[in-house]
Amino acid sequence: MRDVAVIGIGMNEKWGELWEKSFRTIFVEAALNAIDDAKIDKIDAMYIGCMSGGLFVGQEHIGSLLADYLGTGPIPATRIESACASGGLAFRQAFIDVASGMSDIVLAGGVEKMLDVDGGATTYALSTAADQEYECFHGITFPGLYAMIANAHMHKYGTTRKQLAQVAVKNHKNGSMNPRNQFPFETDIDSVINSVMIADPLTIMDCSPVTDGAAAVILCPLDLAKEKFKDHPVIQVIGSGHATDSIALHSRKDLTWLSAVELSGKNTYKMADKNPSDIDVCEVHDCFTIAEICATEALGFFEPGKGGMAVQDDVTAIEGKIPINTSGGLKSKGHPVGATGIAQILEITEQLRGDSGKRQVKDAKIGMTQNMGGSGGSSVCHILEVK
Amino acid sequence: MGITARNWREYPQRYRMEAAKCNKCGKIFFPPRLVCNECGNREFEQVKLAGEGKLKTFTVIRVAPSNFIDEQPYAVGIVELTDGVSTLMQITDCDPDELSIGMRVKIEFRKVQTEGDAGILMYGYKAVPLRE
Amino acid sequence: MDKKVGIIGYGSYIPRNRIKVEEIAKIWGADAPSYKRGLMLREKSVPAPDQDTITLSVEATKNALKRCNIDPKDIGAIYIGSESHPYAVKPSGTIVAEAIGAVPAIHSADFEFACKAGSEGMFVAHGLVKAGLIKYGLGIGADTSQGAPGDALEYSASAGAASFIFADHELLAEIEFTYSYMTDTPDFWRREHQFYPQHAGRFTGEPAYFKHILGAAEGILKQSGTKPEDFKYVVFHQPNGKFPMRVGKMLGFKKEQIETGWLVPTLGNTYSGSSPLGLTAVLDVAEPGDRILMVSYGSGAGSDAFIFSCTDLLPAAQNKAKLTRDYLDKHQRYIDYGTYSKFRKKIIKNN
Numbered sequence: 001m002r003d004v005a006v007i008g009i010g011m012n013e014k015w016g017e018l019w020e021k022s023f024r025t026i027f028v029e030a031a032l033n034a035i036d037d038a039k040i041d042k043i044d045a046m047y048i049g050c051m052s053g054g055l056f057v058g059q060e061h062i063g064s065l066l067a068d069y070l071g072t073g074p075i076p077a078t079r080i081e082s083a084c085a086s087g088g089l090a091f092r093q094a095f096i097d098v099a100s101g102m103s104d105i106v107l108a109g110g111v112e113k114m115l116d117v118d119g120g121a122t123t124y125a126l127s128t129a130a131d132q133e134y135e136c137f138h139g140i141t142f143p144g145l146y147a148m149i150a151n152a153h154m155h156k157y158g159t160t161r162k163q164l165a166q167v168a169v170k171n172h173k174n175g176s177m178n179p180r181n182q183f184p185f186e187t188d189i190d191s192v193i194n195s196v197m198i199a200d201p202l203t204i205m206d207c208s209p210v211t212d213g214a215a216a217v218i219l220c221p222l223d224l225a226k227e228k229f230k231d232h233p234v235i236q237v238i239g240s241g242h243a244t245d246s247i248a249l250h251s252r253k254d255l256t257w258l259s260a261v262e263l264s265g266k267n268t269y270k271m272a273d274k275n276p277s278d279i280d281v282c283e284v285h286d287c288f289t290i291a292e293i294c295a296t297e298a299l300g301f302f303e304p305g306k307g308g309m310a311v312q313d314d315v316t317a318i319e320g321k322i323p324i325n326t327s328g329g330l331k332s333k334g335h336p337v338g339a340t341g342i343a344q345i346l347e348i349t350e351q352l353r354g355d356s357g358k359r360q361v362k363d364a365k366i367g368m369t370q371n372m373g374g375s376g377g378s379s380v381c382h383i384l385e386v387k
Numbered sequence: 388m389g390i391t392a393r394n395w396r397e398y399p400q401r402y403r404m405e406a407a408k409c410n411k412c413g414k415i416f417f418p419p420r421l422v423c424n425e426c427g428n429r430e431f432e433q434v435k436l437a438g439e440g441k442l443k444t445f446t447v448i449r450v451a452p453s454n455f456i457d458e459q460p461y462a463v464g465i466v467e468l469t470d471g472v473s474t475l476m477q478i479t480d481c482d483p484d485e486l487s488i489g490m491r492v493k494i495e496f497r498k499v500q501t502e503g504d505a506g507i508l509m510y511g512y513k514a515v516p517l518r519e
Numbered sequence: 520m521d522k523k524v525g526i527i528g529y530g531s532y533i534p535r536n537r538i539k540v541e542e543i544a545k546i547w548g549a550d551a552p553s554y555k556r557g558l559m560l561r562e563k564s565v566p567a568p569d570q571d572t573i574t575l576s577v578e579a580t581k582n583a584l585k586r587c588n589i590d591p592k593d594i595g596a597i598y599i600g601s602e603s604h605p606y607a608v609k610p611s612g613t614i615v616a617e618a619i620g621a622v623p624a625i626h627s628a629d630f631e632f633a634c635k636a637g638s639e640g641m642f643v644a645h646g647l648v649k650a651g652l653i654k655y656g657l658g659i660g661a662d663t664s665q666g667a668p669g670d671a672l673e674y675s676a677s678a679g680a681a682s683f684i685f686a687d688h689e690l691l692a693e694i695e696f697t698y699s700y701m702t703d704t705p706d707f708w709r710r711e712h713q714f715y716p717q718h719a720g721r722f723t724g725e726p727a728y729f730k731h732i733l734g735a736a737e738g739i740l741k742q743s744g745t746k747p748e749d750f751k752y753v754v755f756h757q758p759n760g761k762f763p764m765r766v767g768k769m770l771g772f773k774k775e776q777i778e779t780g781w782l783v784p785t786l787g788n789t790y791s792g793s794s795p796l797g798l799t800a801v802l803d804v805a806e807p808g809d810r811i812l813m814v815s816y817g818s819g820a821g822s823d824a825f826i827f828s829c830t831d832l833l834p835a836a837q838n839k840a841k842l843t844r845d846y847l848d849k850h851q852r853y854i855d856y857g858t859y860s861k862f863r864k865k866i867i868k869n870n
Binding site: 119120121123124127133134135136137138139140141143144147148149151152155196197198199200201202248249250251255 | 397400418444451452453465473474475483500509
Binding site: 402496499 | 535567568570571574577605606614617618849850861
């Protein structure tokens with residue numbers, strides 16, 4: 001297996017309601033930014049994370065469409081789907097492709113154009129990531145599933161409503177320093193708690209938004225990166241892990257525990273030969289405030305049940321022991337589902353390059369990403385290290 | 388419409404809560420499966436799930452998918468039936484304030500969804516708080 | 520044909536929601552006290568949005584099955600009487616049979632005869648058992664009754680179901696006699712594609728309700744050689760509180776005989792479920808040897824009369840399922856007219 005590096009990153013200038021831009025345009029825009037950042041003149045293959053082109057814009061057969069519009073020539077282009085973990089998984093497939101020696105320059109992208117359909121259709125499209133016949137049939141929504149996780153977590157561990165809100169407050173504070181974000185504003189605990197209730201106890205300010213956006217990164221063999229792509233510090237992908245769990249929340253023994261996150265994290269640590277304490281900065285899948293708390297526990301940053309307390313004590317702030325979601329997370333950045341996992345890689349790459357400006361974590365050498373599908377039915381993690 | 392056959396296929400589970408019990412390790416699957424994820428066995432006995440249980444967790448949906456908008460707000464929970472099987476369902480005939488984790492519920496047959504004004508009626512199980 | 524046939528299991532179901540006469544009267548500017556006096560009715564049950572004739576029938580039948588030890592697969596016929604079958608075309612019976620696990624060797628038909636469709640189902644199911652064509656027969660009376668907004672019927676039209684399993688052994692109550700009485704009398708009707716029934720005002724009284732109930736009751740008393748004092752209980756169709764009391768008095772029954780199955784003051788008129796639900800409330804408390812007269816009434820018009828005789832097996836079965844009075848008198852939830860309108864789909868959204 002060859003060592004692999006990230007040599008280029010790109011996303012849209014800003015995520016959000018991109019009314020003027022089509023599905024294919026937002027992807028090509030992000031991909032061109034990554035290509036320009038890497039200064040490459042060809043792509044051997046590409047993997048694109050997209051959860052539901054079919055339901056959001058009526059488009060499937062995405063790999064070919066986007067390769068055509070990106071002008072790559074007739075390369076192998078593969079659409080990857082694992083609900084909201086589609087982007088992270090596309091990155092992993094690209095990593096495997098390069099590591100295996102099959103391809104040299106590979107683009108891993110993610111794209112979702114979510115705002116072309118109305119709210120009910122969006123809720124429906126997202127709900128297809130849950131068990132259609134045994135969850136969605138009964139009228140559950142994604143906020144509803146995470147609200148049930150939150151209630152179980154609060155009941156079992158005494159996690160408080162305020163701690164949930166603090167996740168949003170922290171991520172919006174980080175996000176206010178990230179102009180690409182859909183909602184780069186700060187908020188406070190009362191505003192989060194008193195905003196519109198979506199699924200008790202989660203308010204709209206506990207939820208990540210609906211977003212149009214795309215992101216792309218370029219991977220190549222580490223040796224090639226060291227030899228040819230010297231404009232940026234070389235960022236190596238030292239660990240990759242992927243795990244699944246039942247997509248039905250009710251099939252899990254412990255409703256507060258994200259096993260797929262734990263397992264994908266463990267596999268990643270093992271491959272990277274690192275421990276949670278070695279991680280300098282981490283982007284986790286905060287689709288809802290409770291998700292960040294559960295993910296940080298499952299990744300081993302905190303004991304089970306201690307994630308809420310960690311947020312309260314600023315352990316996960318940029319200046320904290322383990323900064324979480326310095327980008328602003330899905331919460332502030334926006335959550336174009338297929339693109340999210342790629343944007344996490346982008347944030348960590350920037351952090352390790354030292355390019356994060358006001359959000360920069362001091363001396364960040366090793367960074368991690370965790371991207372999750374559904375209510376935890378799939379999870380993909382990566383660890384990157386600056387070389 | 389595609390929904391008709393899809394719904395009809397699930398009648399044994401939606402109407403009667405029929406499950407499959409692994410002949411080897413005894414794990415009960417709802418809905419039934421072809422292979423046991425505990426022991427790999429492929430032979431099952433048909434069993435009917437218990438009609439009572441307790442709430443493991445719940446929420447109140449205030450922003451519903453298109454097909455449930457007229458029902459909002461409504462409660463959804465994960466019920467652990469007395470036979471140990473947990474499954475998700477609506478909690479009906481209740482006020483959100485009276486719900487709590489651990490609360491005892493029983494299963495009732497209710498209308499879960501309708502396919503618009505002219506399509507099929509979809510029935511199934513819901514939980515009702517036990518008030519005795 | 521001298522084998523004994525009767526009820527081996529019975530059950531009821533009444534929705535939890537209630538609306539008071541005052542709440543309806545205030546919307547339409549009506550005088551609540553005079554309505555309550557006139558109808559002898561204080562409140563009525565209201566189905567939740569996820570309840571209909573089918574769901575009520577399933578729950579009532581699950582209760583009936585709890586009171587007897589039979590395999591649902593041995594039920595040879597299911598007849599649901601209702602004027603609110605959820606589908607115009609597509610049987611209710613198939614869904615209920617599927618839900619209780621009684622398919623596929625079973626005969627079914629959905630009955631409609633205004634408020635006597637339930638007793639028709641009972642009559643036919645019992646008859647098939649008596650004829651030896653089936654082992655067990657299921658007869659259900661269930662409705663989520665319609666009453667037009669502002670109409671007198673809106674104060675009474677309610678929801679509930681009663682389910683009876685008939686057999687020729689292990690009887691809780693034997694059916695000793697039956698008698699039906701019918702003429703063409705258009706006192707109440709609902710045309711195809713209409714949401715609400717219409718009625719002919721006071722014409723629903725003497726030539727309709729009273730004539731047919733009296734005809735059926737007098738017929739069965741004569742046929743059986745019995746007198747009102749031979750009965751511990753009597754149940755009449757109860758569209759309001761007054762009619763059954765008055766018809767009982769006309770026939771020579773005392774208030775005490777009527778009251779046990781007289782649910783209407785707090786239940787309302789459950790249409791096809793009305794007299795069958797009254798019968799379940801009587802069976803819940805009756806003792807071995809007690810004789811019960813039940814007379815249904817359906818507009819259009821006709822009455823079915825039954826004489827039941829309770830057996831030694833009845834007391835042990837009574838508490839195996841929830842009692843009708845417990846559904847009626849416990850854990851009610853009172854709703855306002857706005858909620859009622861939403862539940863009953865009376866709000867026009869036009870989208």
